[in-house]
Amino acid sequence: MTAAQADLQSPHTELPETVRIERPDVADGAGLWRIAKDSGTLDLNSSYSYLLWCRDFAATSAVARGTDGRPVGFVTGYVRPDRPHTLLVWQVAVDASQRGRGLAARLLDTLTARVAAERGLTEVETTITPGNTASERLFTSYAARHGADVEREVLFATEQFPDGPHDPEVLYRIGPLSF
Structure with a gap:
């Protein structure tokens, strides 16, 4: 999981009105794969997995679209089968053209508000490797905005x-959430 350092400014101040956040569909899979690949920091999954993710986990994921309708950012997640009120955030990435505008934070806020309304979300989990300061800031600021531990x-x-060799994955459990 990663987020661009510059994307952690105030979550809603500089984002252009032309960026829309929606549920992804299969046609977005290639764009999500490209953004993940271009991030240079995410563990890149196969292109096939992004297509499946957009088909099978669209309800717990979000895509940001630019003026041309193409993906410029995304967050993927799923509800844990053994914890039905917990959303595990798998990946967050923003296209280089949109970084520094708070899009990662807005994607995360929009997705979790939607999942909370539809499924009674009370907790968010993610994993972050040590030293990934941008992701640490994204999720700790998310917790602060939502009054969560x-x-x-x-x-x-x-x-x-x-x-x-792979750095350890540290689980961040954020909750209880208030929306």
């Missing part, structure tokens, strides 16, 4: 990753 614990240690 943040608990942290290592979810997956370095040695658990089978594909070579």
Whole structure:
């Protein structure tokens, strides 16, 4: 999970009115893959997985569209099967052309408000690797905006990753939320 450092300014102050935040659809999968690839910091999943994500998890994800209708940012997530009021945020990314305008924060706020209204969301989880200051700021500022506590614990240690060196993934549990 990552967010651009410059995208952590006040969440709604500089975002142009022409950017719309909506549920993604399958046609957005390629755009989400491109934004993730171009981020240079996200763990890039296969293009196929972004297509599936836009089909199967559209209700718990959001896409920001520019004036031409193409994706310029996204947040993907899912409701945990064993915790039906918890949204796990998988990835957040913003196209370089839109960074520094608070889009990541707006995407996260918009998505969680929608999921809260539809499913009774009370908690958000995400994982962040140590040293990812931008993501740490995005989620701690999100918690502050929503009057929530943040608990942290290592979810997956370095040695658990089978594909070579990988920083540990620290679970951030944010809640209870107030909307």
